[in-house]
Amino acid sequence: MKLATWNVNSVRAREERLLAFLDRHRPDVLCLQELKVVDGDFPLVRLREKGYFAAIHGQKTYNGVAILARSEPEDVVCGLRDGVEDPQARLVSARVDGVRVISVYVPNGSEVGSDKYAYKLAWLKRLRAYLEQHHRPDERIVVCGDINVAPDDIDVARPDEWKDTVLCHADARAGMRELCAWGLFDAFRKCRPEAGLYSWWDYRMLGFPKGNGLRIDHILVTKPLLEQCSGAEIDRNERKGKQPSDHAPVLIDLATS
């Protein structure tokens, strides 16, 4: 199974790029974040023509997540459903070819100390609680998406510049570690231990031309899947050319039957 995750930063603005990406890589599963559309405006028909089904959890203007798959997603669940009043569409889960796939868009957090940062840290805790309630670490599970955390300094081109921002702050990193402590492993990093691999570059300050990148998009897998990871890449070409998202897609190969 070839699985990918990509924060497209508006599925309407990125529709042509999305279709071209699917042609180029033909992933079995593609998790999307920041759709910025309601379900009815998602380009279902054109994706179906490409051979992809979709599980969508959309929202007007902000957020929105989806799972595209070449076989029909089963047992689709939207949102954390933990009783917290929360209108933000940041999680969709579905079973695809016997693998539980969970596409997440973790809150960015804006500024350390802000209400948005508190929401980010709380959301990471809620995600861990969601896994505890609904799943077991011995299942075949992929949690992937824009986690909005660079887990270590090796994941940051210029650590001094990003130190103590919401993407690198100790509390955000601890939140991601606590999430993973449930039983998730960084599948991309297992395959690609080298430095210099990033998935996001700020539009501002010419982040991409200056090589000022961070690895904040992740593919986390449970132990049964970790051993099946045979390769991983980030498609930096998606960050180039006309109208790129600020994120590049992250891909892994899983040796599932």
Place this chain on the structure above:
DNA sequence: ATGGTTGCTTAGCAA
């Protein structure tokens, strides 16, 4: 250097 850019929605927010 409180800058810079993009998307959604139309002046301001979020990233």
